[in-house]
Amino acid sequence: MDWKPLVAVVAILVILGGIYYIYSGREKGPESVRIGIVLPLSTASFASAGQECYRGMQMAVEEINSNGGVLGKPIELVVKDDKGDPNTAITVATDLITNEQVPIIVGFYSSTVTYATMNAIKQYQPIVFVMGASSVKVESLVGKERWFFHMHPWDYHRQGTVIDYFLHYIEPTPQKIFVAYEDGVYGSTSYSYFVNMSREVGAPWDIKGEPFKSGSSDFSAIILKAKDYDPDVFYIVGYPADYPVFFRNAKENDFNPKLIFIVAPEFPEYPKDIGDYVAGVDVWSPYLDIPQAKDFVAKFQSQYGRLPEYWAPFCYTAIKMVAQGIEKAGSLDREALISGLESVQMDSPLGPVSFKQTGNTLHQVVDKLYVVQWQGGTVVILYPDEFKTGELIYPVPTWAERGG
Amino acid sequence: MAVAEAWLEKRAPVIWILGMAVALLPAFLGPYPARLGINVLKFIVLAISFDILARAGQMSVGHAAFYGIGAYAIAMLSVHKGVPVELGPLVGGLSAAAVAVGLGFLTLRIKGAYFSIGTLAFAEALKVIFLYARKYTFGAQGIGIEPLFGGNVLLSYACILGLVVASAAVVRLLEVTGVNYALAAIREDEDAAAMLGIDTTKYKVLAFAISASLAGAAGGFDAGYTTYVYPYEVFSVAISVAAMIMPIFGGLYTLSGPIMGAVSVYLAEEILRKWIPQGYTIVYGLVLMVSILYLPRGLRGLLLERVAPALRGREGAS
Numbered sequence: 140m141d142w143k144p145l146v147a148v149v150a151i152l153v154i155l156g157g158i159y160y161i162y163s164g165r166e167k168g169p170e171s172v173r174i175g176i177v178l179p180l181s182t183a184s185f186a187s188a189g190q191e192c193y194r195g196m197q198m199a200v201e202e203i204n205s206n207g208g209v210l211g212k213p214i215e216l217v218v219k220d221d222k223g224d225p226n227t228a229i230t231v232a233t234d235l236i237t238n239e240q241v242p243i244i245v246g247f248y249s250s251t252v253t254y255a256t257m258n259a260i261k262q263y264q265p266i267v268f269v270m271g272a273s274s275v276k277v278e279s280l281v282g283k284e285r286w287f288f289h290m291h292p293w294d295y296h297r298q299g300t301v302i303d304y305f306l307h308y309i310e311p312t313p314q315k316i317f318v319a320y321e322d323g324v325y326g327s328t329s330y331s332y333f334v335n336m337s338r339e340v341g342a343p344w345d346i347k348g349e350p351f352k353s354g355s356s357d358f359s360a361i362i363l364k365a366k367d368y369d370p371d372v373f374y375i376v377g378y379p380a381d382y383p384v385f386f387r388n389a390k391e392n393d394f395n396p397k398l399i400f401i402v403a404p405e406f407p408e409y410p411k412d413i414g415d416y417v418a419g420v421d422v423w424s425p426y427l428d429i430p431q432a433k434d435f436v437a438k439f440q441s442q443y444g445r446l447p448e449y450w451a452p453f454c455y456t457a458i459k460m461v462a463q464g465i466e467k468a469g470s471l472d473r474e475a476l477i478s479g480l481e482s483v484q485m486d487s488p489l490g491p492v493s494f495k496q497t498g499n500t501l502h503q504v505v506d507k508l509y510v511v512q513w514q515g516g517t518v519v520i521l522y523p524d525e526f527k528t529g530e531l532i533y534p535v536p537t538w539a540e541r542g543g
Numbered sequence: 544m545a546v547a548e549a550w551l552e553k554r555a556p557v558i559w560i561l562g563m564a565v566a567l568l569p570a571f572l573g574p575y576p577a578r579l580g581i582n583v584l585k586f587i588v589l590a591i592s593f594d595i596l597a598r599a600g601q602m603s604v605g606h607a608a609f610y611g612i613g614a615y616a617i618a619m620l621s622v623h624k625g626v627p628v629e630l631g632p633l634v635g636g637l638s639a640a641a642v643a644v645g646l647g648f649l650t651l652r653i654k655g656a657y658f659s660i661g662t663l664a665f666a667e668a669l670k671v672i673f674l675y676a677r678k679y680t681f682g683a684q685g686i687g688i689e690p691l692f693g694g695n696v697l698l699s700y701a702c703i704l705g706l707v708v709a710s711a712a713v714v715r716l717l718e719v720t721g722v723n724y725a726l727a728a729i730r731e732d733e734d735a736a737a738m739l740g741i742d743t744t745k746y747k748v749l750a751f752a753i754s755a756s757l758a759g760a761a762g763g764f765d766a767g768y769t770t771y772v773y774p775y776e777v778f779s780v781a782i783s784v785a786a787m788i789m790p791i792f793g794g795l796y797t798l799s800g801p802i803m804g805a806v807s808v809y810l811a812e813e814i815l816r817k818w819i820p821q822g823y824t825i826v827y828g829l830v831l832m833v834s835i836l837y838l839p840r841g842l843r844g845l846l847l848e849r850v851a852p853a854l855r856g857r858e859g860a861s
Contacts, residue, residue: 219816220816224776224781225769225771225773225776226582226765226769226776229578229769230578230579230582230813231816233574233575233578234575234578234817236574236575237573237574237575238573238574238575238576251683251684251685251773254685254687254771255685255687255769255770255771255773258687258690258770258771259690259769259770259771262690262694263574276684280687321683322674322682322683323683323684323773323775324683324684324685327682327683327684328684350682350683352683352775
């Protein structure tokens with residue numbers, strides 16, 4: 140008798156039963172305030188940001204719960220992995236809204252996934268607090284909805300800062316800029332904004348753009364195109380996992396622009412991968428001279444043994460804002476919660492935060508950005524002037540001059 | 544096994560009625576179960592679509608190509624020409640079938656692994672084409688379209704369930720018209736089939752076109768249901784792998800196999816995701832590995848070899 144099929148069934152049942160046993164033992168917390176979380180936790184190019192965001196959220200929950208929770212109950216995060224995939228994100232968001240019936244969903248990272256999800260779930264008008272999604276395509280879809288709250292600056296905030304910095308802080312002003320941008324909603328709209336806003340302010344530089352697929356393992360082709368163009372600034376608009384690949388390929392091909400400039404340069408793994416001199420625009424820095432930022436950095440370092448990347452304080456702050464919003468609402472009633480969130484005002488690792496109306500968004504948190512540069516294994520803040528801790532090194536040494 | 548098949552065949556009407564009742568149930572349990580139900584039904588169509596081509600001995604590892612064509616056909620027509628998204632399954636099915644007929648005459652001379660690689664390359668090539676034809680496709684930014692039936696879940700559910708019934712009817716038609724025998728002969732030995740007078744090219748193109756039209760119809764449906772189409776999603780390897788794994792897991796060359804495969808694989812993933820928010824993909828992979836290693840004839844094989852004889856024995860005893 141062939142026992143293999145029965146062995147298979149028993150093995151599968153044992154695996155599933157074991158998992159059920161482990162997870163059914165968890166405290167479900169009917170007496171808790173449940174917050175839905177949708178983040179990319181298992182997809183290579185997005186997961187580092189998603190995981191960092193989740194770390195920040197967990198820190199906030201620990202602090203809130205150790206201080207008595209909200210409305211006298213502990214906060215419980217109901218976490219869903221969207222895999223950086225629109226269809227999965229829509230499914231898990233629908234689960235949170237209609238099945239888990241959480242009062243609010245916090246999370247979302249990529250613009251593409253967020254756009255697709257908001258388009259599909261707007262019929263339910265859930266309260267969502269979106270962490271990422273900088274594309275104005277998302278803003279034009281749901282920015283004016285009362286149920287939509289947004290943390291990250293929009294494209295125009297970021298490109299405005301970049302252009303202002305290139306124009307007024309780099310000497311001599313760059314004449315040729317090569318923009319490598321990821322070809323999704325985020326990168327494409329960022330590039331469009333950079334080109335259009337450069338024209339609007341009469342910027343003197345020529346721009347050449349080239350899209351790339353985020354998550355690729357080699358960008359040599361685009362590096363060689365950029366090398367032919369010989370730009371002053373090589374500006375990359377991508378996701379965290381893309382940058383080290385670009386830098387490695389730039390070094391391999393001895394591509395030496397006067398400056399490599401990226402979005403969000405303060406991911407902890409960058410320095411050892413790329414060395415110094417990379418500059419970029421960021422929404423937060425662990426080197427900010429803000430008391431709450433210093434406290435947060437110290438706590439994060441003691442817990443994880445390294446500096447946090449900006450998603451950690453973003454998502455930490457988001458959970459704190461939601462908690463305060465719930466307290467102000469006094470209940471989880473939808474309308475009361477929206478009003479409660481609208482009245483949130485607090486100091487945070489990002490500085491003083493609240494939900495403000497900006498552009499076409501009714502509830503926007505962050506609209507200020509920083510420009511920083513890695514120098515000697517640490518980050519120097521270059522912009523804005525009130526937070527400045529050093530000067531830009533420009534042009535940066537060539538790969539040959541750096542040695543190694 | 545043949546006795547068990549006959550036993551099941553006798554009870555087919557009851558099984559189908561029960562199956563339809565179970566398939567309808569999620570539609571009335573709320574939006575989330577309805578969404579799960581719709582996803583399962585969509586994958587059933589894809590799995591049946593893959594299985595029809597497999598019956599002709601052709602293993603497509605790029606089935607997302609036809610799914611993507613279907614999705615983009617309705618998305619582009621909707622955005623540029625105002626065609627209602629409700630026509631998605633029809634438009635998607637016809638577009639994919641038209642492409643498949645043209646492609647079939649060119650590629651179906653290729654056999655075995657070479658055909659599989661060809662389908663993979665075709666899906667990847669389409670992805671690149673749709674990424675770079677930005678004027679019409681909006682590239683990687685994708686196309687946002689109006690929701691199917693204005694977001695009415697019940698109507699969407701009825702639509703995809705109708706598509707499943709149509710797919711099952713097509714399979715049944717292949718079986719009663721004898722086309723299935725021609726495909727089986729081609730699968731077992733194409734040269735011998737040709738010597739017996741079977742027009743192998745005609746039947747392979749026919750299988751290819753039917754298979755593609757069902758995949759395209761699923762894509763055309765999903766475009767309106769998801770309300771968003773972009774190349775990395777609709778031409779993704781994940782879609783192709785799902786279309787391949789589900790019928791293999793359930794049991795190939797049958798109607799019930801792909802259905803069982805789609806239901807069990809999709810629901811297993813969803814249940815695991817709920818239990819293990821992080822790292823469920825590892826367990827999911829483990830379960831699939833164990834299943835494929837120890838269930839060579841798929842779930843249907845297990846049912847016929849173990850469960851049906853047991854039931855038959857009990858009936859006999861009573």
